[in-house]
Amino acid sequence: MSHIDPTRAQFDAFKSLPRDHPIEMLNLVRLRDTADYPGDHALADAGLTGAQAYARYGAESAPVLARLGGSILWRGGFQTTLIGPDDESWDHVFIARYPSAHAFLAMVTDPAYRAAVMHRQAAVLTSRLIRCEPRGSGEVFG
Structure with missing residues (x-):
């Protein structure tokens, strides 16, 4: 099953959480080999790769x-899964930080972002977007 956009229930759960504190979003993204734009989109027949379409998304949404x-707090290159499904691999792994959930919601409803997200939808085969509450770092787990 492909996961590109949130379901209504997922988005409602996100919105039901507190909105007035910073959030960090873990992003795991696997790209299509060839971007899949809607047939009526200007880039539908351009033959872009998923990586090229995702780069457009990044440039327009940044x-x-x-x-x-908001900012990209951390980015890394996927190497292997030690614990988890063997069939999941990721082209992009990063953590985006937002000053609040209000800021995230403002982003996803912004007209410029809404235009840019078409490139993400064309580029992504599947993804995971996991909302986290920032906590202090330290030497122990828990």
């Missing part, structure tokens, strides 16, 4: 993220 006070 100014919105920055304007709302």
Whole structure:
């Protein structure tokens, strides 16, 4: 099963959580070999790879993220899964930080972001977007 956009129930659960504190979103993204734009989109026949379409998404959405006070906190290159499904691999692994859930919601409803997200939808084969509450770091788990 492919996961590209949240279901209504997932989005409602996200919105039901407190909105006035910073959040961090763990992003795990696997790209399509070839971007899959809707037939009426200007890039439908351009033959872009998923990586090229995702790069367009990044370039167009980054100014919105920055304007709302968000940033990419951490990014890494996937190597292997030690615990978890063997069939999951990721092209992009990163953590985005937002000053609040309000900022995240403002981003996903921003007209410039809504135009950019078409590239993400065309690029992504499947993904995981996991909301986390930031906590202090330390030397122990828990």
